[in-house]
Amino acid sequence: MSDDFGAEGPVVLPRAAHALTPLGVSRVAAPHQPTLGQILRPKLLTARPRAHAALRGRVVRIAVLGVVGALFWGFVLGILVRMLTYFHGVPEIGALLAGKLLGLVFLSFLGILLLSNVISALSTFYLARDLDLLVSAPVDWLTLYGAKLVETLVHSSWMVVLMAVPIFVAYGWVYHAGPLFVLVAAGTFLPFLVIPAVAGSAVTTILVNVFPARRARDILGVVTVLSAGGVVLLFRLLRPERLARPDGMRSLVAFVEALRTPSSPFLPSEWVRGGIMSSLLGASDPLSFYLLWSTAAAMIVLGALLHRALYGRGFTKAQESAERMIRARVARYVGHLALAPFGIVRRELVMKELRVFFRDSTQWSQLILLAVLVIVYIFNIRVLPLHGDGISFFLVNIIPFLNLVLAGFVLASVAARFIFPAVSVEGRTLWLLKSSPMPMKALLWSKFWTGVLPLLVLALAIVAITGVMLQVSAFMMLVSLGTITLMTFAIGGLALGLGAVFPQYETENVAQIPTSFGGLIFMMSSVALIGAIIVLEARPVYSYLRARTFGTAPDPAEMAIGFALAALLCVATTVVPIRVALRRLEGAEG
Amino acid sequence: MIQLRALTKRYGSFTAVDALDLDVARGELFGFLGPNGAGKTTTLRMLAGILRPTSGSVAIGGIDLAAQPAAAKAKLGFIPDRPFIYEKLTGAEFLRFVAGLYGQDGAVVERRMDDLLQLFDLGDWKNELVESYSHGMRQKLIISSAFLHRPEVVVVDEPMVGLDPKAARILKDLFREYTRRGNTILMSTHTLEVAESVCDRIAIIQRGTIRACGTMDELYASAATGATGLEELFLRLTGEQAPREVEQVLDV
Numbered sequence: 001m002s003d004d005f006g007a008e009g010p011v012v013l014p015r016a017a018h019a020l021t022p023l024g025v026s027r028v029a030a031p032h033q034p035t036l037g038q039i040l041r042p043k044l045l046t047a048r049p050r051a052h053a054a055l056r057g058r059v060v061r062i063a064v065l066g067v068v069g070a071l072f073w074g075f076v077l078g079i080l081v082r083m084l085t086y087f088h089g090v091p092e093i094g095a096l097l098a099g100k101l102l103g104l105v106f107l108s109f110l111g112i113l114l115l116s117n118v119i120s121a122l123s124t125f126y127l128a129r130d131l132d133l134l135v136s137a138p139v140d141w142l143t144l145y146g147a148k149l150v151e152t153l154v155h156s157s158w159m160v161v162l163m164a165v166p167i168f169v170a171y172g173w174v175y176h177a178g179p180l181f182v183l184v185a186a187g188t189f190l191p192f193l194v195i196p197a198v199a200g201s202a203v204t205t206i207l208v209n210v211f212p213a214r215r216a217r218d219i220l221g222v223v224t225v226l227s228a229g230g231v232v233l234l235f236r237l238l239r240p241e242r243l244a245r246p247d248g249m250r251s252l253v254a255f256v257e258a259l260r261t262p263s264s265p266f267l268p269s270e271w272v273r274g275g276i277m278s279s280l281l282g283a284s285d286p287l288s289f290y291l292l293w294s295t296a297a298a299m300i301v302l303g304a305l306l307h308r309a310l311y312g313r314g315f316t317k318a319q320e321s322a323e324r325m326i327r328a329r330v331a332r333y334v335g336h337l338a339l340a341p342f343g344i345v346r347r348e349l350v351m352k353e354l355r356v357f358f359r360d361s362t363q364w365s366q367l368i369l370l371a372v373l374v375i376v377y378i379f380n381i382r383v384l385p386l387h388g389d390g391i392s393f394f395l396v397n398i399i400p401f402l403n404l405v406l407a408g409f410v411l412a413s414v415a416a417r418f419i420f421p422a423v424s425v426e427g428r429t430l431w432l433l434k435s436s437p438m439p440m441k442a443l444l445w446s447k448f449w450t451g452v453l454p455l456l457v458l459a460l461a462i463v464a465i466t467g468v469m470l471q472v473s474a475f476m477m478l479v480s481l482g483t484i485t486l487m488t489f490a491i492g493g494l495a496l497g498l499g500a501v502f503p504q505y506e507t508e509n510v511a512q513i514p515t516s517f518g519g520l521i522f523m524m525s526s527v528a529l530i531g532a533i534i535v536l537e538a539r540p541v542y543s544y545l546r547a548r549t550f551g552t553a554p555d556p557a558e559m560a561i562g563f564a565l566a567a568l569l570c571v572a573t574t575v576v577p578i579r580v581a582l583r584r585l586e587g588a589e590g
Numbered sequence: 591m592i593q594l595r596a597l598t599k600r601y602g603s604f605t606a607v608d609a610l611d612l613d614v615a616r617g618e619l620f621g622f623l624g625p626n627g628a629g630k631t632t633t634l635r636m637l638a639g640i641l642r643p644t645s646g647s648v649a650i651g652g653i654d655l656a657a658q659p660a661a662a663k664a665k666l667g668f669i670p671d672r673p674f675i676y677e678k679l680t681g682a683e684f685l686r687f688v689a690g691l692y693g694q695d696g697a698v699v700e701r702r703m704d705d706l707l708q709l710f711d712l713g714d715w716k717n718e719l720v721e722s723y724s725h726g727m728r729q730k731l732i733i734s735s736a737f738l739h740r741p742e743v744v745v746v747d748e749p750m751v752g753l754d755p756k757a758a759r760i761l762k763d764l765f766r767e768y769t770r771r772g773n774t775i776l777m778s779t780h781t782l783e784v785a786e787s788v789c790d791r792i793a794i795i796q797r798g799t800i801r802a803c804g805t806m807d808e809l810y811a812s813a814a815t816g817a818t819g820l821e822e823l824f825l826r827l828t829g830e831q832a833p834r835e836v837e838q839v840l841d842v
Contacts, residue, residue, distance in 0.1 A: 343693075344690050344693050344695050345693060348686065348689075348691065352687050356676060356678045359719070360678050429675065431668065432691075432735075433691070434638070435639055435668040437661070437692060438691045438692075587642070589635075589642065
């Protein structure tokens with residue numbers, strides 16, 4: 001087996017070139033090797049028309065994308081420039097704070113990149129449809145590794161690159177960096193992207209050798225637990241409490257020392273921080289560049305060696321399919337009973353959704369990660385120092401209101417994982433759905449409710465538990481529960497609608513759909529929606545809290561208008577995207 | 591039972607199906623023949639309501655597909671050439687799901703399901719996930735799903751692809767018996783022997799238009815070239831150049 005994928009590569013026997021050895025085995029001249037460029041060329045050729053086709057003749061879509069993208073970049077840039085300008089004005093520790101912030105941002109990027117590379121590598125190295133062709137062709141193992149590594153890196157990193165641009169621009173702007181800063185940024189960022197791509201691909205290769213790739217249940221289970229552990233680890237590495245409460249430290253010296261100490265000197269994010277900050281401050285720090293480039297180069301070599309040793313075996317295992325006997329009579333009976341009022345079509349659609357979800361490890365295993373995130377979230381609220389001297393009624397009640405923003409972000413990320421891909425996953429079964437008399441409305445109905453109901457339970461649980469822990473007033477509890485309910489519906493509608501507007505019908509891995517361009521648009525739109533709801537409700541909430549604090553009467557008109565507008569926005573964001581999705585699905589051609 | 595009127599499908603400047611007119615009667619088994627890229631699959635997918643025609647109309651059982659899609663599709667069963675189905679459902683669950691899409695369930699569906707699965711030797715695989723099925727088994731499962739709700743019209747794209755000889759024989763018998771009972775089947779195929787042996791009438795389509803249509807005898811008569819087999823007739827009617835000598839190609 002190893003010969004097929006090993007150092008010599010697959011063997012081709014040109015008629016004239018081979019001669020028999022005493023053992024009857026042919027010795028052949030080395031076959032022609034396709035280059036890395038030749039292998040990657042089809043990807044480039046298909047990417048260009050796809051991008052053109054997606055945008056051709058869609059002025060509104062291009063305009064919306066442009067505006068949303070520009071707003072998002074402008075927002076990130078504006079906030080960062082403001083923060084960095086403030087830091088810049090603080091003597092002694094200003095640069096340390098800016099550096100710390102950069103380190104934290106790149107530490108987050110590192111976590112995201114590692115996870116997304118593991119997921120992408122599963123597709124590109126083991127499940128992609130071009131692999132049958134590439135593996136059966138006389139392609140050298142190193143060329144195949146290089147091509148698939150580049151593909152994995154591009155798939156996993158493009159969104160982080162987009163996010164990083166305004167960050168680099170903000171730092172360069174505030175610290176008046178010269179044109180050479182572009183080279184410095186690129187010189188630190190490129191190896192920073194390569195390191196997690198190689199590491200993620202290596203983790204996937206090891207996992208696939210332990211479990212067959214198509215039994216993604218096991219792999220993703222392991223990946224999820226690993227990533228969940230990573231989140232906790234990341235949280236500890238950030239040590240946010242040390243920076244948030246300098247008064248808790250023995251002295252200013254201890255605080256400055258905490259700022260000066262890297263989160264971990266072995267993390268590439270710290271090397272990026274070192275390289276960028278030294279360049280901005282006019283100092284020279286060749287060590288950071290050396291560490292980044294030498295580590296990236298060493299990892300590519302080690303990754304290639306691992307690939308040579310394990311890829312053949314792993315690829316073979318990836319071709320195995322799971323066989324499982326299912327006799328879910330009880331579940332069917334319960335499902336029939338519970339869903340009877342909705343009719344046969346909707347009942348079957350919902351039952352299909354549930355079966356597919358709970359039998360697909362790429363889907364259900366994310367629940368584990370979600371549970372960890374929720375626990376960390378609730379724990380954080382619990383340790384907030386909101387009781388004791390100097391903590392007012394105002395502060396105790398404003399926190400749960402702002403808590404809605406965080407809860408909204410959690411909901412948006414969950415919706416991106418579970419609801420946004422709902423339409424895309426039907427791509428290859430559109431022939432069946434479109435040729436049946438089932439109305440597309442029924443399909444969207446089942447997708448919406450199977451996605452939104454669990455999300456609603458999660459949202460209400462988060463808000464209610466944190467509200468009780470914070471001992472908020474009955475009014476604020478009511479506002480929080482009402483807002484989160486409407487927000488859940490709106491985020492669910494937005495996810496379903498944008499998922500239909502930006503479908504990924506041809507995707508090989510569902511887990512990649514949320515990281516697509518449409519997924520990014522959904523996340524940015526959700527952030528905008530959450531922000532708008534909070535802005536609309538801020539006035540009436542402030543009015544109520546001020547009245548309670550100072551013993552005055554709140555203005556009922558102001559409160560009614562604020563809450564009504566927020567509710568209206570939520571209802572519109574629920575209904576309009578679903579209507580758009582319906583039109584898209586009815587017009588879709590399978 | 592099936593009426594196509596000036597049915598046209600364009601993709602940009604390329605016309606895949608060009609003003610196609612066709613009538614298929616109740617109880618008829620109609621074959622669609624044509625070279626690759628002739629427009630067969632596009633026509634069948636428009637008939638099944640998957641693709642929207644650029645112009646023209648489709649009627650199934652006298653019901654206009656564009657005006658009353660649900661009523662027209664309720665009379666239809668479709669078997670595509672690429673059998674992609676939900677990998678995480680079992681064969682039985684998939685069939686129940688399809689029956690549900692047509693508003694059917696209960697003991698009758700269970701009985702039909704068991705009978706169809708037994709007919710295609712899938713009885714033992716009923717409770718296995720589809721992801722463990724071979725290409726041919728998936729094709730058999732999809733064929734079963736198309737007959738489960740007893741449609742009046744079955745539209746089939748390349749039915750024999752991936753089937754073993756026994757299943758191919760069963761399918762031909764099924765098609766014959768189903769049309770004998772007054773239902774209609776429209777199938778496209780590349781297998782000329784299949785078309786010749788089971789179809790009542792055949793249409794030969796090329797570059798989106800019908801070049802010839804009729805029974806086998808009528809086709810031979812219309813060609814009037816002394817063709818002795820369907821293959822020769824097909825090549826003459828489609829105006830295809832004689833295949834180049836194989837040796838000549840391989841020697842280059």
